[in-house]
Amino acid sequence: MIKRRSGSVDSCMLGDSNSGDEYFVPLVDESRGYNDYQDDHSQSSYMSGDERMSPIPPIDRHAIPANPQSPGDENDIRHQLQQQQQQFQQYQANSSFPSQSRRQQQRRDCNESRSISPDPTNVLPLRSRLVFTAHKRKSTFSFAVSAFCLLGFLLYGNARSSLRLTAREVDDLVVFSEKLHRKLRQADREMRLLERELTDLDAVEARRVDLAIEKRVLSQSSAFANPELVEEMKRQKLKLKEAQSQADKLKSQVREISKQDAIDKYGDGVIRIEMTLLFPPKILEDGTVVADTGPHKIVMEMASLDLMPHSVYTFLEMISEGLLDGCSFIINALHVLKAAPLPYDGSSASVKAKQFSDAGLESVAFREYSPSFPHEKNTIGFAADGSPSFYINSDDNTKIHVGDPCFAKIVSGFDAVQRLDQMPTRHEIWFESRVGIKKVVIL
Secondary structure, eight states, X not given: OOOOOOSHXXXXXHOOTTTOSOOOOOOOOTTSOHHHHHHHHHHHHXXXXXXXXXXXXXXOGGGOOSOTTSOOOHHHHHHHHHHHHHHHHHHHHGXXXXXXXXXXXXXXXXHHHHHSOOOTTOOOOTTTXXXXXXXXXXXXXXHHHHHHHHHHHHHHHHXXXXXXXXXXXXXXXXXXXXXXXXXXXXXXHHHHHHHHHHHHHHHHHHHHHHHHHHHXXXXXXXXXXXXXXXXXXXXXXXXXXXXXXXXXXXXXXXXHHHHHHHHHHHOSSOOEEXXXXXXXXXXXXXXXXXXXXXXXXXXXXXXXXXXXXXXXXXHHHHHHTTOSTXXXXXXXXXXXXXXXXXXXXXXXXXXXXXXXXXXXXXXXXXXXXXXXXXXXXXXXXXXXXXXXXXXXXXXOOTTTSTTSOEEEEEEEOHHHHHHHHTSOEETTTEEEEEEEEEEEEEO
């Protein structure tokens, strides 16, 4: 049976954990009989308390092989047995020494046994001693504890950083909330001031309406009081009516003449024109100028001569005289793309305007309008201030431009119109670079 003895001798036999890769476990010497153990026990009874607590004598590590299964010589075995017996006798002889000297002797024996490595070729009989050898193994528990601690530190650091980030975000939200509250309070004050101003304006407007009504009542009462003034007002109304009738007759005559001239010169069918635009070139970052290659042609179809004869004829005459060639689009505002007699090449604008006036086409004779041809999206109309300025409706302006001449609609080249509408502007009104009208021809 294997019995492991505890005490200082075990620590000596096992050695320091850092001294080597092998440890030795002494077993009970089965070669000794019960009487031998009894003698040892009786002898130990005469020892002092410290001496009785002392373990078996240290065994010289010179005689202990690293591997008990390794083969050895029989003479070597006998020699080792004799050395062990001598050591045991020496231990019995020194057992009467004081405990302190005995501990020093044991410590010296341990140091000697550590300094001398065992011979792996020696063999000890199985009846006397049995030695186990093994390689140290790293403790799985200590590794798990280390990994757990490292993981804990990582999670703790991550939690601290997340908490710090959350605290910073909370501080930012608090600052933003304070700013927002200040702005809301300021907006509330401004709203109250605005409501007060609107109330004052409503009062002023009500007072103005009251004054206008009072003035009209007074004028009517004065008119009834003065019969001569009433007669004068009737005469003026009659003259105005006669003038309006005369103007209507003149408009009808102009419309008939324009229609006939247009039929004689351009035919009475569908009339289309093609307008070629000249977009500004692109300038790259390195300063290289690249010519424009995008869509640049627009095809328009004229309104019926029965609806808009004078406006259609005036625009066709401008094209025939070549007056629109060289003009440019200058404005993108209020859902219109307006063109004017301003040269895109930077030449004199007065010279271009004189060309229109010399041809008698600086303006239409009157503002012709037909409800059957309204200012819908992608239609063409003359400006309210008169020709030769015209514009493209980029949206439905039927209600906005009632009364202005609308004489054509776009049937092809919508991509060029969209491109024109997306050109950069200054103050959302003027084009940064004018888009030229290179050529306009009647198809």
